[in-house]
Amino acid sequence: MKTAESITPAIEIHHISKSFGKRQALQRVSLRISPGEMVALIGPSGSGKSTLLRHIAGLVGGDRDSGTIRLFGKEVQRRGAVSRRIRTIRSEVGFIFQQFNLVGRLSLLTNVMTGTLSRVGTLRSLLGIFPREEKSRAMAALQCVGLAEYAAQRASTLSGGQQQRAAIARAMQQRARIILADEPIASLDPESARIVMELLQCMNRDEGVTVLVSLHQVQFALQYCPRSIAMKEGRVVFDGPSRELSPAALRQIYGLKNDGLDLDGTLPLNVRVCTPPAVAAGA
Template sequence: MKFELRKVTRRFGDRIAVNAVSVEIPQGQMVGVIGRSGAGKSTLLRMINRLQDPSSGSIHFGGIEVSSLKGAALRNWQRDCAMIFQQFNLVPRLDVLTNVLLGRLNHRSTVTSLLNIFSREERLMAIAALERLGIEQTALQRAGTLSGGQQQRVAIARALMQDPKMVLADEPIASLDPLNAKIVMDALRDINEREGITVITNLHTLDTARNYCERIIGMAAGHVVFDGPPQELTAAAVREIYGSDRDGAGIDETMTSTSIDISGAASPAGKPLSAGIEALATARA
């Protein structure tokens, strides 16, 4: 099912945050959106999820005009279009398992939601999601006691519980160290490849976008100024997205790098880590 933005614009008073953006994304792509702070990346994702409404233009998915949905139809779209936030948006006082189970609320009746009644099948689904992300041992801990990397993996597990058709991730690794950033990005790529779910993620590091995304969209001042595969993201394209420094030189990508040199390693979402790296991941998570 194709996802499409048609001349989508968002204004805040006199300021235009997103300016006439038109993009088509086929089902199953992993797309990275890059750009400077204030370029419109977060506003774009929030409009896709309908946390904010477009000022003009329209949003479409599988023949449905998402931008016109209301009531139950809108809630169903927000269920199908899972959102992962930089701040994790967990309930700190609740245990991890319950936080993950909250991803099922839009699949349930109002009465059972109010009574917080989850079935045995749903609890098994939640534990399986935590196991997939390598944090099943935290299931009964309060979410507020976890590290940032663990909390972001809980947020991804909660998103999986929505059984989404699309996953939006707004700067999911911005506050994480390099090892946890790798674990989170590996998990998102695993979801994209294993389930064929479209993943659109805002990223502030060029190396991450190049390494994980098959398509990169570059934004500047609310406009899309680049849209293509990583190999076409040339120095000239990067300069158009990020501008130049005071001396007119281009951006040094190493300044934004979050890469970590772990030869042949993978996260719990992919192939197993070696014993030494696994121990390090446990210690740093």
């Protein structure tokens, strides 16, 4: 029987550190994710979730004394230096951003087509000449996320939820083997959030795509991801089955003092709502 160790991990991170000035955003983070897993990355804001995801995609290099990141055995970065072959590696990684990062003035179809750029020659892509079958694949991807009828529309004319679904279609078009999603549902309404999470789940289940998704709503992690990794102050403080995230464990992660944890909504934040003073009549 093959042990888990003998399979090349989809994502392998070894001792990654990053500091911004004096602040340590990541402190010797190490973790391993096997192909086909769907993993949630949770933790309070500023805990390093985004920074970690951006390091995995090679969008940022770690500190000089930082370790390595490998995706399917291919090195993304070592000692803070991003690999020279990063473009080839990135072509297999779909990155989903909180703010979608579509090009607003381009049509939805063109936005999805940008997922093929790494496979098309520079000259052909600059002239906008794409193979016919790639265009049909892009339409199929849009169909899959339920946006085929908007293919010709500018991305900026669509709602947030629709734009995020188009971003998922772009990752499909890339034929991504790994999806890194950075707070993909943080700026969406509940219904759009559910659709986006289900699309990610569907790609994970049907295509075997490895998904690492950062979430600030714990209930989505419990619902969609069998495994969760929790971060706090740049360190991994929990890594295991999501069902083991007890209220006590969550309180410890989020540093909440009282039992105000609300598992069916967002975490309560201690922000007092300030009502503007009423204008005194006749003053």
